[in-house]
Amino acid sequence: MPFEADRDVPALIVKFGDYPLHHGGVGAIRSLGRLGVPMYAITEDAYTPAACSRYLTRAFVWRTRGTEDAGHLVEGLLRIGRRIGRPTVLVPTDEEAAVLIAEHQDALAGPFLFPRVAPGLPRQLASKQGLYELCVEHGVPAPATSFPQTYEDVVAFAEQARFPVVAKNREAFVRRSRPAVNGTTRITTREGLLTLARDWGERPGVVLQEYLPREQAEDWIVHAYFAQDATPQALFTGVKVRSWPPHAGMTAHAYVVDNPELADLAERFVKQIGFTGIVDLDLRYDRRDGQYKLLDFNPRMGAQFRLFESESGVDVVRALHLDLTGRPVPAGEQRSGHRFVVENIDLPALLAYRRSGYTTPHAPARATGTELAWLAADDPLPFVTMLARFVRPGVKHLYQLWRTHRRGSATSARG
Known part of the structure; x- marks a missing residue:
């Protein structure tokens, strides 16, 4: 390999929320760990695949939902930084972590190293509406998108829309709380859209987007x-x-x-x-x-x-x-x-x-x-740990995801 990493500077995998079977975090631990970089990670417990990697120096067990007060999360990161004891590169694996780091750069800059960015930009990019507005501003193609503010806006959209359409949660962070839709939902008829929209409340937290046919x-x-x-x-x-x-x-x-x-x-x-x-x-x-x-x-x-x-x-x-x-x-x-x-x-x-x-x-x-x-x-243990944690609940989860996807695609049948 034509380069050497700085082995005096460790890295910390930063993740908020409960998703222990995350292969991206394992990949980052291996990638830098194979270069001799000391690796640390925030994990849900001591037996996640990431926590079991031979390249991990230490797992910091910290259960979060990703919806905690920002000050609480910043203080938790600073506490971890004090335990590591030297400047550490942050590697966020989710939007919550990326946004928190960007919006609290000054507080985190002492014990941690990370790219400096306009504080509000990651939150804007993680938002479907924010991203669409940036695409329009800079002439980048994007699917035609509508942002209904009320149920009446959904009704007006349904009157002129070409179906099928796609519904997505407006903000990335709602997946940790109560999302209006489960991921990307394909809706085939006006009646199906209005049926779903009745459950979205007074202020629908969704975007409605043109459907790009798979074919x-x-x-x-x-x-x-x-x-x-x-x-x-x-x-x-x-x-x-x-x-x-x-x-x-x-x-x-x-x-x-x-x-x-x-x-x-x-x-x-x-x-x-x-x-x-x-x-x-x-x-x-x-x-x-x-x-x-x-x-x-x-x-x-x-x-x-x-x-x-x-x-x-x-x-x-x-x-x-x-x-x-x-x-x-x-x-x-x-x-x-x-x-x-x-x-x-x-x-x-x-x-x-x-x-x-x-x-x-x-x-x-x-x-x-x-x-x-x-x-x-x-580094075989992460694979073994993944299998042990995945087989029963994982198969059930895959089935639930498939059923959710099918229900979203067949909304018109119930509309």
Whole structure:
């Protein structure tokens, strides 16, 4: 490997909320841990896959919901920083953590290292409405979107909408409390929309978006790390083959595919808004008009980031650590054709996609290499722990996700 990380500067995986089976955190612990960087993580208990990694120096068991008072969370982070005892790079794995760090930079700047960013920008990017407004302002294609403020607004939208439409929660953070909809919900008729909307209360916390037909669309991802001047130190493009729930959930199977047009779009947008740090973007290519439409902008590390590594051995988490410790980030081409598989959700996703007949035209016929989310020969315990925690409750959860997805798609039948 043509670089060495600063082993005197540890890193802390910051996650809020209860989601112990998070392969992205495990991937970050392994990525930096293999370079000799001391790794710490916030975990729900002492027996999560992340807590069992051989590359973890210490797990800080701290149960949170992600809805606690910001002052409480900041004080908890500072307490952890005092226990580590030296400047530590923060690696947020969810929007709650990314937003908290950005909005409390001055309080956290002593014991922690992180990219400086406009304090309100991560919250705006995590919001569906905030992101859409930035896309409109900077001329970035996005699905046509409406933001109803009342039930009457939903009725007015339904009168002129072209169905099917998609409903999403307006703010990312509501997933920790009482979301109006469970993830991305496809609604096929006016009656189905109005039936759902009656449960949304006086102020619907949703956005209503045009539906991009699966048969006419492709799902793409961009992962990158941008330095303080919004210059990309590492930028990668890939295509989703499968997700769970189908077409609307977490990446289950993806490939690295070179896409200069997409890379240029992402770089220009990030420079325009002035973001600094790791980004995880979801875009859908609409074959009907030939545009890449931005669906999600995650201002933090994405769970599937280990899909992407340059020929010089750099991924976005390594780029973050190198840059914040004053070391150059070596250039290198991405490993085109490499694939990423999330073992515990790719099998049900595979079965669902085969039944639908959906295929991804840009997926290579044969992978040049495979990165598994959980299983690693040099670090087997996270995989074993995942299996032990996943089998019974995990299968039940997958079934519930599938049922929720099916109910959302078939709303018109009950409308």
